[in-house]
Amino acid sequence: MRIVLLTFAMFSAVATLANTFWVMVNIQKQELVESALDGNRAYAQRIADALDGVLSSDLDRLKYSSKVVSTTFSNRHLLAAEAQRLLEQDNSFNSVLVTDAAGTIVASAPEKLQLNGKSLQSREPLERRRAMISNAFQSITGNWVVFVSHPVFDADGQYLGLVGGTIRLEQQNRLQALMDLNRRQNGAYVFVVDNQRRVLYHPDTQQIGRVLGPDRIVDAALGQASGSLRAVDGDGNEMLAGYAGIPSSDWGIISQQPMVVVQEALNVSALKVAKGIVPLGVLGLLLIWWAGTRISRPLSQLADSAKRLDVPESYERISAVPVSYEESWQLRRALLLSTTLLQEKIGKLNRQAQCDPLTGLANRRAMQETLTNWLATKKTIAVIALDIDHFKRVNDNFGHGVGDETLRAVAGLMKQNSRPTDLLCRVGGEEFVLLLPESSVANAADIAERLRLLIASTALETVGHITVSLGVALWQSGGSMDEVFQKADQLLYRAKQQGRNQVVAERPGTVVKAVS
Missing domain, CATH: 3.30.70.270 (Reverse transcriptase/Diguanylate cyclase domain)
Incomplete structure (x- = not known):
């Protein structure tokens, strides 16, 4: 009987420790996942807002230039000067050009590209005759570019042509600078896709120009909504992603982090928890062995209650166990203390899950x-x-x-x-x-x-x-x-x-x- 009781008591103690460990690790995992999803959503929205502001600013500058050149459209020297001014104003565009109504380039900058006299590669801006940001396409020189343009009308409303700027996706410009400034760490990264699912920006430059296949995350971003989800990407990797749309261009921003990175962080946290639990567990087992010969029915009751320390009523259940000697009273007290600490930990984790990590206010x-x-x-x-x-x-x-x-x-x-x-x-x-x-x-x-x-x-x-x-x-x-x-x-x-x-x-x- 003594061996049976000791074996049962020790097994119950180990089960208690394992259950405590399992509860804490699972709560921590949920917290890490929710924190990563919320962080990625907020990050994607913040980058989308910034990028939308940059593109809207580019369209505004082109709109102003279209008004300037509309009054001097026949003067090629002034058109070239305006193109050069736009190019040198900031690093938004890698090249600037002005075309006539037929799509022939009549002025451009920089001059070394020798674009004058050539025809616009895409006729969509000429046909639509409105301000627009194109999807990515491959230029004659093999560069992936985006074309931002604004139509030019004279005072009588006659269409004269357009003024536009190219953004080379693989070269330095304001768009690239903005994205590079917001590179993420700890395995997380941000990328941009147009509405044809083509990658416009990616930390891995080899991905630029790639057309992505079926992907729930990309679909959500191109829906022009903001949110987060846990899904498998097109390459079969489980991701914790946040996404947002860019209204001015119909592009999508995705900030995501591989689940494996979160799992690695969880493993580190679990190891720390284990190091804290093991000494307490060893001490508890020694106490059980020492008191085992004098513990009978109360031990069984306490062991049964100890398996469910994570439930709210565990404190009341353990308090109700009758004790008639000092050893059983001490064991009950230890379990009550463990229950209190665990419930406090669970409560703390729950409070963290309900708190905005940036401001400390409620979410x-x-x-x-x-x-x-x-x-x-x-x-x-x-x-x-x-x-x-x-x-x-x-x-x-x-x-x-x-x-x-x-x-x-x-x-x-x-x-x-x-x-x-x-x-x-x-x-x-x-x-x-x-x-x-x-x-x-x-x-x-x-x-x-x-x-x-x-x-x-x-x-x-x-x-x-x-x-x-x-x-x-x-x-x-x-x-x-x-x-x-x-x-x-x-x-x-x-x-x-x-x-x-x-x-x-x-x-x-x-x-x-x-x-x-």
Whole structure:
């Protein structure tokens, strides 16, 4: 009996340690996967916004040049000067050309390419007669290029031709510089595809120009949506990917990380957990061996309970085990301590899964879980939608690192201006939501105005002063929370339309604008 009891007790202890290890590793794996997916989604969206800004800026410069050359289209010398000016303005284009209505190049830069007199390789820009960004194609010289163009019309609306610039995908230019600036680490990487599934940018330059086959990740990116997914790519590798579309060009941005990299990080974490558990396990086994001759029925009960330390009711179950001597009391105490520590670890991991890693504010998951409880217990919930004005300029002018610091600074100011009962959330790139339980619209509008003034008056490092626009709406018991979020977004949008740096708040039956 003694051998049977000792064997059973030791087996139960090992099972407890293994179960603890399994629970912690699986929770950590879920956290790593969700963190990688969220990080890749945010990264892809940030790069897509930046790239969209670069391409839109290129189209604006070509639009201006088209107006300049429309008045002097017959003067080839002035056309050549304008082409040279566009080329030297920045490093957006590798070459610039002007064609007549028939597609013949009448001016170009640099002159060494000797393009004058040649015909435009693609007639699509001539036929469509509107500003456009082409898909990638292979030039006569064998280079993969993208052609950005804008039509030229005279004062009477007659089509004269076009002005355009080429972006060579395998040479240095502003597009390449932007992408190279945002190279990722730890196995993650970013690439760009056009709507023909051809690779426009890839850290491996050998991939440029390659047409990708069936791939769920690429399909999602070309759908012009933003999101993340765990899928197998066209090469059969399991990926954790984030994606976003570029509206100005119908291109797609994909930021992805091989699952094997996450698994390697998990293995390192699991090894650390094992090193922490093994000494405790050895000590526990020695204690069991020492006390085994005097432990009978209570040991069996404790061992059974120890197999399920991860369930919430485990503490109560172990506390209910009767003990009649010091040894069994100590064992029960040790299991209760292990249960408490494990539940705290699980709780900590769950909190990390509900926290925005950049700002420390609640994420969408935490917001939805909190709202589920509040909607059943609160009579009113005020919603303040907040958006940083012209945040894209911060990223464009100072880089995404400074942009991240700006987001953290705004989050810190929000915490200073909130109550302990309020819930502060980051729901998008520069988008935030404040939920104020048991608050009126007037009180929420006052809080929003104080927050607006605080942010506007605070000088941030590097960026200086920034402003925010806010929309305030109120949910009342029995109403639709989705409609309230939509109303807050609409009021935020109205604040931006009315000049930004202001609060627009909803009141019963009307919408009024707070003084800004």
